[in-house]
Amino acid sequence: NAGVMQNPRHLVRRRGQEARLRCSPMKGHSHVYWYRQLPEEGLKFMVYLQKENIIDESGMPKERFSAEFPKEGPSILRIQQVVRGDSAAYFCASSPGPLAATDTQYFGPGTRLTVL
């Protein structure tokens, strides 16, 4: 059973470009979470999605960031017009159920975004 997959593992963008980060959850998981890890910081929750629905986006910046989890295919975290402050590691996690506290979240290896 493959784990959570993220690609690319490393992404370099220039200021003003768009970044697209992909996450394929574990087989049988329909709940996806995105987290951002800034240098020397812990992970910060960004958004929680189920198939075709955004459930909680309370941690997502209001502008330039969007996320989707279509019926088919991976979840996408999209950052438009990137700035240097977006440089971070972005982690995706998935779980089989909707209860974050009682269901384990399984994390992917992360995408390290560098904005030049």
Place this chain on the structure above:
Amino acid sequence: GNSVTQMEGPVTLSEEAFLTINCTYTATGYPSLFWYVQYPGEGLQLLLKATKADDKGSNKGFEATYRKETTSFHLEKGSVQVSDSAVYFCALGYSGGGADGLTFGKGTHLIIQP
């Protein structure tokens, strides 16, 4: 809001030493508590968890007890190995209620020397 505070790192120990990594939290209600471990270049892996007060989570020789009276969830291991070198994250989460994301501490980098 909710928060998790961990001891600053790096923590450097010799092999077979006793390990304690402190974790305290601020939260409303009754969260569940977690320890995750991150090896270099990898994602986070769940190490152990406890879902209610006085529960003890344990795995791979690591233990942590959910202490509601001191709002703590300290990680301990009796005899560490070089392979335990990693970054350890304490986290809390809730069952439903819309607060579905985990709240993490900043992480503690553990270095075990042979």
